[in-house]
Amino acid sequence: MSEALPGMQKPPVQPARVRDAAAVVLYRRRGAGGAAVFWLKRGKDLRFAGGFYAFPGGRVDPADSEVPVEGAEGLDAALVVAAARELLEETGVLVADGADRVSARQRADMRRALLEAKATFATLLKEHGLRLRKRDFVDAGRWITPPFMPVRFDARFFLVEAPAAQDAEVWPGELSEGRWIKPAEALELWNEGRALLHPPNLHAMRVMATFTTPEDAAQRLSTPQNAPGHIPSRIEFQRGIHLFPLETDTLPPATHTNAYVVGNGELLIVDPGSKEVRQYARLLALIAGMVAEGKRPRAIFLTHHHADHVGGALAVKERLKIPIWAHERTAERLPAGAVDRLLVDDEVIDLQGLPAMKLRVLHTPGHARGHLCLIDEATRAAIVGDMVAGVGTIVIDPPEGDMTDYLAQLERLKNLPVSTLYPAHGPVIPDGPGKLEEYLLHRQHRERLVFEAIPRFGATLHEVVKKAYADTMEAMHPIAERSAQAILIKLVREGRVVRRDERYFHA
Ligand SMILES: [Zn+2]
Structure with missing residues (x-):
């Protein structure tokens, strides 16, 4: 993404409201010691953690505070109710005093009634003579979603042993799968980049992998490292790729560069993108923590030259005494001597470590002439800079931006194929190929609108934008105009449109 255009109103960075939520680490003891946990995969289109693996849970509903809980009051009680209700809705497991008298059929009926909002949880519990008890829901930590996330929760975790007579099962809907899994197996999938985990769930898997007693597990679950004020400071959705968003002057609605x-x-x-010392100092603190663990910064890698990507690069270079690596076209746009090594398409960067990583460099011009992506050879995870955005849109701004190149590179990434996309702005994208296909279709659609916005007697760029971007907020039209220009250049190059003076005509 580019920096904000001059004159554009930049909204102040306002973190999303934090909502109370409950999550349940549902476990079953295994014969040989240890435990299995029930995890589920969230549907990829969900706003929070779509496509990630997680434990059952969700927001506290206002109605949750009307259900009595033995041994708890106020918010503590409502959190237990939310945990019990979400557990029933998402897995079919009912944890309450008297649950052993409820048949599997009745439990399924209760679950359906809840999901279809035909009855409240309070009524259902009363009908079956059930009572929720705090002691069935053991406190297992508290996690607050970091401020940069678009949806935030203050989540209380509970450790709950599954009743022996009940099985957990996911019904089709918002969750795409759910099953019992050994935590060690879940961690292996995380290692391989095949299961993305948010920090609380990664921590829980690590604790449950060495389960001995519920008391010990609850204690360790409640005391994670690297979570000051309950906010995780290490975000490693898959092994070896740490996300660290910095506030930058970027193009709204984005507010951060990752x-x-x-x-x-x-x-x-x-892309240490912020020039504000307060911002990159946080990044340096994170790196200092990793250095204390024996890790070693080797280089700064720049995806492209835009200010919201390179803002802190020279300061970080100075502090860490490491070189900057970038493409030649990026180096040309930065102060002389800033870039120490020029990277080219298809070269491989070897990073020593446990495990070592091989990162393939892709030159992906389009948004910027020197744009680079990085592909992790083992997992196919892709750090994509401004090829794709988790929030907002990618601007192709000629002459730096080139629509023909951009589309060719989107296609190339899709066909590699890639797995998870790590964009420079907004949330991580677990379904990379799906998102790239969506982008390609969207761009085709827009190209058609631009082409069709040209009448027989021709039109100026301004007139084309008014028609082809009628669905876009007027305030965004200066940006739309740049994209329309990029499309028109492509159409002229392909011989489908001709330009005479300041007007465009069908060829
Ligand atoms: Zn950019």
Whole structure:
């Protein structure tokens, strides 16, 4: 993304409201010791953690405070109610005093009634003579979603042993799958980049992998490292790729540029974009913590030259005494001597570590002439800079931006194929190929609108934008105009449109 255009109103950075939520680490003891946990995969279109693996849970409903809980009051009680209700809705497991008298059929009926909002949880519990008890829901930590996330929760975790006579099962809907899994197996999938985990769930898996007693597990679940004020400071959705968003002057609605710290020994620091010392000092503190664990910063990697990607690069270079690596076209746009090594398409960066990582460099011009992506060879995870955005849109601004190149590179990434996309702005994208296909279709659609916005007697750029971007807020039209220009250049190049003076005509 580019920096905000001059004259554009930049809204103040306002973190999303934090909502109370409950999550349940549902476990079953295994014969040989240890425990299995029930995890589920959230539907990829959900606003919070779509496509990630998680534990059952969700927001506290206003109605949750009307249900009595033995041994708890106020918010503490409402959190237990939310935990019990979400557990029933998402897995079919009913944890309450008297649940052993409820048949599997009745439990399924209760669950359906809840999901279809045909009855309240309070009524259902009363009908079956059930009573919720705090002691069935053991406190297992508290996690607050970091401020940069668009949806935020203050989540209380509970450790709950599954009743022996009940099985957990996911019904089709918002959750795409759910099953019992050994925590060690879940961690292996996380290692391989095949299961993305938010920090609380990664922590829980690590604790449950060495389960002995519920008391010990609850204690360790409640005392994570790297979570000052209950907010996780280490965000590693898959092994070896740390996400660290910095506030930048970027293009709204985005407010941050994601820096990434990549590696399990040697570290590559991708796009330290903020020029504000308060911002990059936080990044340096994170890196200092990793250095204390024996890791070693090797270089700064720049996806492209835009100010919201390179803002802190020289300061970080100075502090860490490491070189900056970038494409030649990026180096040309930065102060002389800023870039120490020029990277080319298809070269591989080897990062020592446990495990070592091989990162393939892709030259992906389109948004910027020197734009680079990084592909982790083992997991196919892709750090994509401004090829794709988790929030907002990618601007192709000629002459730097080139629509023909951009579309070719989107297609190339899709066909590699890639797995998870790590964009420079907004949330991580678990379904990379799906998102790239969506982008390609969207761009085709827009190209058609631009083409069709040209009448027989021709039109100026301004007139084309008014018609082809009628669905876009007027305030965004200066940006739309740049994109329309990029499309028109492509159409002229393809011989479908001709330009005479300041007007465009069908060829
Ligand atoms: Zn950019």
